[in-house]
Amino acid sequence: MRIACPYCGDRDQGEFVYLGDATVQRPDPAGQDAALAFQDYVYLRENPAGWHREYWYHEHGCRSWLVVERNTVTHEIRSASLCRPVQMPGTMQTDSDTEAEAGQ
């Protein structure tokens, strides 16, 4: 597999480290059902056969975290984009967050 890193271009998979599912969202630790929500976030996965959004870290390159769309049945990769700062649930959105997102 080759991953098209937005900074470095088409690079061999061996330069990257895999983290896993990029669709899970870290829940609000102060929320009412935080324990159950964290169980869901840490352990439970869709594990689809087909297109999968997943995190890859370009360790032996630009050291960016990427979100890659890859097919788990054919290993085809259709997109790779840089991770953006995520708005945490229960936190106020600040002006600097908005600018960072706009900058991407």
Added chain:
Amino acid sequence: MRYSALQILKQGLTGNKGWKPVWREPDPKPEYDIVIVGGGGHGLATAYYLAQEFQQANIAVIEKGWLGSGNIGRNTTIVRSNYLLPGNLPFYEFSLKLWEGLEQELNYNLMMSQRGVLNLYHSDAQRDAYARRGNAMRLEGVDAELLDVDQVRKLYPNLNHANARFPIHGGLLQRRGGTARHDAVAWGYARAADQKGVDIIQNCEVTGFLIESGKIAGIETSRGTIRATKIGVAVAGSTSRVMEKAELRLPIESHVLQAFVTEGIKPALPGVITYGAGHFYISQSDKGGLVFGGDLDGYNSYAQRGNLATVEHVVEAGVSMLPMIGRARMLRSWGGVMDMTMDGSPIIDKTPIDGLFLNCGWCYGGFKATPASGYCFAHLIARNQPHEAAIAYRLDRYETGHVIDEAGHGAQPNLH
């Protein structure tokens, strides 16, 4: 037909015309008492023990492809019980004890060979870890011997003992461990289950579950509706895909694991060896081929094939442990889809749907577990309560915090 030396002689003298098909190929009936989804090692073993040990009748095994087409035919055939944690050790030892009598029980040649499994260590810290593991095993009544470097050299003179970076200091040996012919395990269980009246239905894919007021009532398949009040699912790498039809989200990722075999060579490795300085395990088949494997490819995959980067990584580890294999030609490599759990340990439990039972999460240790997995799953289905050897393999352990993390890697399935 009972297999024996006399039978071989008799058939040989009469032109081998009397051999019968090993199992029937029945059409599915509209209703069974128990349906097992998945015709691999674990599913077939479950059906066999349900009929043999728990006196259940009217059982079917449903298989999407052909019998034994998944991981039972794709593994590196190693059988052992050298685990550390209390939740795992009694289960795998129970499994090894079943393995020891399995050929006689099934009347089938599984080529079970207790040739010993040796885990090499390369540092003081690793020796301490293996001494601890060996002690844990012996406390459970499992055999374990801590060997020093001279004892290892005597057993395996051709290892890279003087590796400058990772010299071999010794190893933990389980003499009762070994290998078994993987396909024959599926065939043996299938034949024995069939003789007990179990219907084995191949090329029959589950397309949905019939659930009536929170209870299981049957399954929809590519060959029609089959009603049953008890259904056990043992589908390894396809677990998430099948259980999604019952709207269950599980602590599982499917990953691809590759295995390899070289051309046949003269006897060189009397037993199974695992490398302590890299993830690599190897044995020699009775045909002479070196059978080996290593790490997962490391990303979610349902492809049953891996990438070249992992081939290179595994072979590098192999050559650093056993330089002589650099001259052997690799014949084949293949991949299997592993149901990797978040703590690296399996699940044998009820589901929130009454009558629907789940057996999954074998990561890449499922082959050695086949007999005990089938036995404990059959116990759960027949008696509606877990077998004592599998009591820790609960589905809700991630919620309660009772995870069984043998490797200590946390909720990162590709590292287990």
